[in-house]
Amino acid sequence: MKFRHVKSNSTNTMKFGTKAIHAGVHPDPTTGAIMTPIYQTSTYVQESPGKHKGYEYARTQNPTRDALQANLAALENGRFGICYASGLGATDAILKLFKPGDEIIASSDLYGGTYRIMVRVFQEFGLKFKFVSLDDPAALEAAITANTKMVWIETPTNPLLRLVDITAIAAITQQKQIMLVVDNTFASPYLQNPLDLGADVVLHSVTKYLGGHSDTVMGAIITNDEDTAKRLTFIQNACGAVPGPQDCFLVLRGVKTLHIRMQRHCENALKVARFLADHPKVSQVNYPGLETHPQHELAKRQMRDFGGMVSFELLGDSLPEAIKVMENFNVFSLGESLGGVESLCTHPASMTHASIPKEDREKNGLKDTLIRLSVGIEDVDDLIEDLRQAIEA
């Protein structure tokens, strides 16, 4: 099995924006093309049986995918990157590292699809799941048993934008030798690098900020642990959740502007959050960049900026009114997903989180009237005007 060690001396010392553009990418050796070609091939010609250039069959290896994997690994300060057909394809691969009877503790405020694959798919195969609110790391210690093999966290969480203290959780998992996985989709590697804070594995829905242009579905896993990387690569090849080369090309292109996009996402989201917080018809705004966010201090410590996701509730808590606001938007589009250049709004209770039972949603503080915004990189004046007219109409 071949791994590209991306922590070469050059990328090791590069700053983030330079890595986003250059890490893992080399001019094409035959033509000098500066953009990595889309190697649209299923197989590779061998000189003699077993004698080849490191590529045998495209489920196993593809040069466009290799470049992207090395690039994403560099952005997360990791040694190994593996890309998948979707974020949930990556989640599936991680869950296949475990056996019936193994216990997994996940934070209770999770992406709906992650909850669904855990409870509806892997629980059927005998994995045991506990969902625990990990705002307080002490709750983790209380939930760990001798069979706990993995802890899964998301931070900031979707859609309530709560934080989990990665360093504090990692101190516990390292001491107990339990694998810590962080879904870093909401922050992106521009805002936070969980491996540097003690996590063992980072997962991304590349579909979101990394791709950034709402044109690709993809997942990625990054780790420093060679054994975990080998097992995941084996599972990927054995189970087949690989991304196509054209998608890898699109993400390689998208990632080149990740740092610039994230700067604008953060700038716009803070202005949107402040506007909403000051609006008399808004009762609650969730954004880690607001001083009123209960974990603002942790956000300042853990993240380099506060991200592009904002969620809010209207005064009066009326579902028909919340739906009306979402129908009134002109610039924000109503749709699932996030992290693209265009602003989106979502109704978590009926869309992204519909697979979580209503009582469980409400136990976690997710009301049916919550509206989630993925603040894009349009001119922020137009976004604020759109919110104003939608709320006041």
Ligand SMILES: *Cc1c(COP(=O)(O)O)cnc(C)c1O
């Ligand atoms: C979208 C998302 C996923 C799933 O990724 P897909 O690419 O849609 O399969 C996982 N985690 C989070 C936080 C997400 O937002």
